[in-house]
Amino acid sequence: MQMKESPTIEFKRELTDAVKREIIAFANTQGGELYIGIDDDGTIMGLENAHKTLEAVSSMLHDSIQPDILVHTHLSVEIMEGKEIVKITVSLGTRRPYHLKNKGMKPSGVFIRYGTSVTNASEENIRQMLMESDGMNFETVRSLHQELTFNEAMLVFEKQGLKLGVEQQRTLGFLTVDGYYTNLGLLFSDQCEHTIKCARYLGNDKLDFQDRKEFKGSILTQVEDVFEYLNLYNAKSAHFEGLQRIEQEKFPSYALREALINAVTHRDYSFSGSILIHLFQDHLEMVSLGGLVKGLTIEDIELGVSQSRNPKLANVFYRLKWIESYGTGLQRMKESYKQNKEQPFWTIGPNAFVVTLPKHTLHTPTTEDEALYDWLKEHPEFTTKELETHLNKSKGTVRKIVADLLGKGQIIRLGNGPSTRYQVK
Numbered sequence: 001m002q003m004k005e006s007p008t009i010e011f012k013r014e015l016t017d018a019v020k021r022e023i024i025a026f027a028n029t030q031g032g033e034l035y036i037g038i039d040d041d042g043t044i045m046g047l048e049n050a051h052k053t054l055e056a057v058s059s060m061l062h063d064s065i066q067p068d069i070l071v072h073t074h075l076s077v078e079i080m081e082g083k084e085i086v087k088i089t090v091s092l093g094t095r096r097p098y099h100l101k102n103k104g105m106k107p108s109g110v111f112i113r114y115g116t117s118v119t120n121a122s123e124e125n126i127r128q129m130l131m132e133s134d135g136m137n138f139e140t141v142r143s144l145h146q147e148l149t150f151n152e153a154m155l156v157f158e159k160q161g162l163k164l165g166v167e168q169q170r171t172l173g174f175l176t177v178d179g180y181y182t183n184l185g186l187l188f189s190d191q192c193e194h195t196i197k198c199a200r201y202l203g204n205d206k207l208d209f210q211d212r213k214e215f216k217g218s219i220l221t222q223v224e225d226v227f228e229y230l231n232l233y234n235a236k237s238a239h240f241e242g243l244q245r246i247e248q249e250k251f252p253s254y255a256l257r258e259a260l261i262n263a264v265t266h267r268d269y270s271f272s273g274s275i276l277i278h279l280f281q282d283h284l285e286m287v288s289l290g291g292l293v294k295g296l297t298i299e300d301i302e303l304g305v306s307q308s309r310n311p312k313l314a315n316v317f318y319r320l321k322w323i324e325s326y327g328t329g330l331q332r333m334k335e336s337y338k339q340n341k342e343q344p345f346w347t348i349g350p351n352a353f354v355v356t357l358p359k360h361t362l363h364t365p366t367t368e369d370e371a372l373y374d375w376l377k378e379h380p381e382f383t384t385k386e387l388e389t390h391l392n393k394s395k396g397t398v399r400k401i402v403a404d405l406l407g408k409g410q411i412i413r414l415g416n417g418p419s420t421r422y423q424v425k
Contacts, residue, residue, distance in 0.1 A: 011035050014047070020060060020100065022034050023090055025112050025113040025118040027092065031091045036088070037050065037084065044083050047085060050084035050086050054086050057086060065098055065101060067098065075089075096130075104146050107120045107121055130142055138269050138270055140184070142181070142183075150188060152221040156320065160319075160321065196277065197274045198277045199278055201278065202281070223322070227260055260286065262288070262329045263275050263287075263353075265308060266290065266308060266309050283357060286355045287352055288353045288354075291348055291351055301330060343358070382421065410425055
């Protein structure tokens with residue numbers, strides 16, 4: 001019975017470059033058998049030197065196809081109708097997509113079997129194969145783009161006295177053991193596809209734009225540039241409490257920095273959209289794609305429970321000392337607002353996490369405060385009894401006032417016991 005071509009059987013009259021595409025397609029689809037020395041119609045033609053052809057095929061597989069496909073192929077010389085042919089058995093690969101080494105994981109280098117024909121895989125086909133082979137963890141999946149450079153990231157690493165050579169890239173998870181860049185590597189590369197968009201508005205709604213800007217490049221450069229941009233418009237004001245000049249920002253720098261790094265660290269990079277930052281007159285909103293990590297509640301993360309969606313990304317930020325300790329971001333944001341009437345808050349949707357930072361409200365000294373500060377200027381050293389007499393207040397009230405001045409560092413204690421005095425700094 002004469003054999004026929006099918007989705008899992010292919011004939012080639014002789015060895016040509018087309019054999020590479022056929023083998024790749026079998027490994028990417030469902031496996032199959034390729035016979036060299038048989039015509040398209042099933043006629044056995046045979047080969048003049050089948051063993052030489054077999055060696056040529058073996059070299060072709062080793063030199064022209066990635067990842068290593070030899071473990072999924074079996075080559076043999078068969079006798080059919082008294083003639084020698086080469087039979088190549090290909091099983092479904094475990095490191096798909098297999099591709100031409102000189103083309104990379106692009107549609108031009110990746111092939112799939114469609115019926116009895118070979119066709120180029122689409123980008124969606126390739127993504128699907130990557131997820132099936134590497135799993136659903138975004139960071140560890142091989143990047144669709146392999147021509148990456150790390151000039152910007154290296155500069156940031158050098159500032160911290162760290163190296164970012166091939167060994168470090170492999171240790172951090174930028175590179176797989178067989179030399180493929182991962183999606184994590186893509187994020188830190190100069191070719192990073194994700195961006196951060198900032199917009200400033202005249203009022204407290206999105207009707208009137210003042211300015212818009214989109215930040216690109218390595219995710220490290222984006223964080224640095226965005227933080228610089230936010231600080232540029234983070235107006236500072238000052239007032240005096242006694243002899244001390246108190247500077248206050250529109251938004252606490254620490255809260256801005258923490259919100260930005262949290263947004264970048266915990267966002268869901270399987271979404272292609274950008275992190276969005278909206279600067280209004282009296283508040284700021286930072287929108288990061290991806291809701292809470294499955295299994296966590298807002299109460300959990302406010303208590304400091306840490307479960308990063310991107311642990312390898314968080315680890316790089318930790319090494320760079322951009323993250324001081326895991327799970328304390330939201331708590332620290334609140335702490336930076338402890339003197340403020342309005343507090344930061346978060347809104348969580350199925351696929352978004354929004355941090356809202358209110359504008360800092362300045363503490364305005366009361367007339368009573370000003371009278372106390374005027375007296376302190378005239379009395380650089382004093383006792384609690386002298387302060388009680390001046391303020392005409394109870395011993396307990398004065399004790400609280402002194403404790404507050406000590407806490408703010410505006411006075412220091414001299415001596416102990418009944419002879420204790422206080423000195424204005």
